[in-house]
Amino acid sequence: xxxxxxxxxxxxxxxxxxxxxxxxxxxxxxxxxxxxxxxxxxxxxxxxxxxxxxxxxxxxxxxxxxxxxxxxxxxxxxxxxxxxxxxxxxxxxxxxxxxxxxxxxxxxxxxxxxxxxxxxxxxxxxxxxxxxxxxxxxxxxxxxxxxxxxxxxxxxxxxxxxxxxxxxxxxxxxxxxxxxxxxxxxxxxxxxxxxxxxxxxxxxxxxxxxxxxxxxxxxxxxxxxxxxxxxxxxxxxxxxxxxxxxxxxxxxxxxxxxxxxxxxxxxxxxxxxxxxxxxxxxxxxxxxxxxxxxxxxxxxxxxxxxxxxxxxxxxxxxxxxxxxxxxxxxxxxxxxxxxxxxxxxxxxxxxxxxxxxxxxxxxxxxxxxxxxxxxxxxxxxxxxxxxxxxxxxxxxxxxxxxxxxxxxxxxxxxxxxxxxxxxxxxxxxxxxxxxxxxxxxxxxxxxxxxxxxxxxxxxxxxxxxxxxxxxxxxxxxxxx
Amino acid sequence: xxxxxxxxxxxxxxxxxxxxxxxxxxxxxxxxxxxxxxxxxxxxxxxxxxxxxxxxxxxxxxxxxxxxxxxxxxxxxxxxxxxxxxxxxxxxxxxxxxxxxxxxxxxxxxxxxxxxxxxxxxxxxxxxxxxxxxxxxxxxxxxxxxxxxxxxxxxxxxxxxx
Numbered sequence: 001x002x003x004x005x006x007x008x009x010x011x012x013x014x015x016x017x018x019x020x021x022x023x024x025x026x027x028x029x030x031x032x033x034x035x036x037x038x039x040x041x042x043x044x045x046x047x048x049x050x051x052x053x054x055x056x057x058x059x060x061x062x063x064x065x066x067x068x069x070x071x072x073x074x075x076x077x078x079x080x081x082x083x084x085x086x087x088x089x090x091x092x093x094x095x096x097x098x099x100x101x102x103x104x105x106x107x108x109x110x111x112x113x114x115x116x117x118x119x120x121x122x123x124x125x126x127x128x129x130x131x132x133x134x135x136x137x138x139x140x141x142x143x144x145x146x147x148x149x150x151x152x153x154x155x156x157x158x159x160x161x162x163x164x165x166x167x168x169x170x171x172x173x174x175x176x177x178x179x180x181x182x183x184x185x186x187x188x189x190x191x192x193x194x195x196x197x198x199x200x201x202x203x204x205x206x207x208x209x210x211x212x213x214x215x216x217x218x219x220x221x222x223x224x225x226x227x228x229x230x231x232x233x234x235x236x237x238x239x240x241x242x243x244x245x246x247x248x249x250x251x252x253x254x255x256x257x258x259x260x261x262x263x264x265x266x267x268x269x270x271x272x273x274x275x276x277x278x279x280x281x282x283x284x285x286x287x288x289x290x291x292x293x294x295x296x297x298x299x300x301x302x303x304x305x306x307x308x309x310x311x312x313x314x315x316x317x318x319x320x321x322x323x324x325x326x327x328x329x330x331x332x333x334x335x336x337x338x339x340x341x342x343x344x345x346x347x348x349x350x351x352x353x354x355x356x357x358x359x360x361x362x363x364x365x366x367x368x369x370x371x372x373x374x375x376x377x378x379x380x381x382x383x384x385x386x387x388x389x390x391x392x393x394x395x396x397x398x399x400x401x402x403x404x405x406x407x408x409x410x411x412x413x414x415x416x417x418x419x420x421x422x423x424x425x426x427x428x429x430x431x432x433x434x435x436x437x438x439x440x441x442x443x444x445x446x447x448x449x450x451x452x453x454x455x456x457x458x459x460x461x462x463x464x465x466x467x468x469x470x471x472x473x474x475x476x477x478x479x480x
Numbered sequence: 481x482x483x484x485x486x487x488x489x490x491x492x493x494x495x496x497x498x499x500x501x502x503x504x505x506x507x508x509x510x511x512x513x514x515x516x517x518x519x520x521x522x523x524x525x526x527x528x529x530x531x532x533x534x535x536x537x538x539x540x541x542x543x544x545x546x547x548x549x550x551x552x553x554x555x556x557x558x559x560x561x562x563x564x565x566x567x568x569x570x571x572x573x574x575x576x577x578x579x580x581x582x583x584x585x586x587x588x589x590x591x592x593x594x595x596x597x598x599x600x601x602x603x604x605x606x607x608x609x610x611x612x613x614x615x616x617x618x619x620x621x622x623x624x625x626x627x628x629x630x631x632x633x634x635x636x637x638x639x640x641x642x
Contacts, residue, residue, distance in 0.1 A: 118535055137578070137582070138585050141590055142589055148586070149590045151535065152538055152539055152590060153536070155535055156536035170502065170529055
């Protein structure tokens, strides 16, 4: 990116940024040295949509895992759901549906657990302003070893669920167009049942930490990077939370329904993407409201806000407590994401426990087909939010069009707003203090953004904050 | 190029863990090495592979006497370097992955692991997205790394915590 911002509309993101995949924040001051604008620049790989053109459709659920080494299961399942429809499989067998759900909730468990224990718990346990050399997972391991151990073993449990259902850790093949290629053996089931109650208890413990911290520090947390917003996600037709499948629903900041019961295949009638010339990443918005006010949040906070109930008892009791805080209206506090994420984490392990006790997982009927189609959309709720996969396939079985909206893209505008709010509230003078860097980091982290699609070796994920004066001169720069 | 390997005691459990994204060209060096070791079936050697290292790998590492993390290196010696790891934290901003020294640190702190850790950093040159083939030079480096590590393990020359 350039070092000057003489015109903030003409920031150039150089290719090296795309490769490194880091978060870069630019803060622009006005003539009075007050924050005029703050922007978060995140890199998104768009090359995949071209890469996949011409490929046979049945390869897509495996190929899409090349997009992201962090949440490959979400891409695997969103693509598989689209390809189900391409092969005419409008309803999967009970075994296939439940194996996929087990895989998906295993992914949710491991991802939410990792985010909370690895990235968030240090902030909550040591405080926002603690020394970053201590405020990390190693610091937690040294001071709270039992808690850290629970986090590691919960994560491992989720990963093992994925391995058992997807077949392997890299480029899993479990979900195929029309179903799955394996069931869960009795031995695998018993392996997971042995520890499942322990994992439920640990998930309750993690949730309590997030809840207690939020409620005890509400005065400080409520305004932190917060703002009213719309919320969007999948729910069941009856309004209940469902992270694998459902209809699209969006509500405004007060809970008024913007749309509901929207079939996945019709998403493009309700959502559009705006291109802005300072960012590679698009800005999705709700068409009926327009780009100015139609942006929305996705992910745990949005999902807990839009659902009417959760069908597992422990998580439902926690959801009621969460919603009671705002009188049943959507919670718009950015840092409430952590609490909502842990409610979903508890829900995920409850779902896993229910599924493990379901004999359908050992069924033999794995695949169905039907009348072939040429266009389909698959949507899942990935750990970070709603993930859209849209494909067209020609008569020769080749993909001719792919459009993906990943959850970090949907949260693009909210993350930018959170950063600007934090900058306005916490920037003092014309220097980037350690405190400001901490606060920017914590605001972005609430969304659990995926900044590292498709690579790890180069993606060391530094956060860089640049401060510019009204003339576009770089005043200060700090990285972590 | 390499650390002193020492002498490997008999009946050790060794984990060879190759990580990286096979769809990012030379970033796939780690998984490619893991795939090669899968076919060797060396006594006492287990092989694992993933896109990146994460915290739960600490629990796995703790079950072994020695672990070799094989990864692509964007710079540094050719064809590869082989070094012992000092457990250490590496605070990160938002990535879900951790570095080998952090995994070792967690294994030690949480599971009282005595595991000896090594990094086999194989030099790569190009990391383009959605390219599955290694560059020719990286492929040559990989072959030398495989030869080196398999010979060291077969000869019992991997120093461990025992």
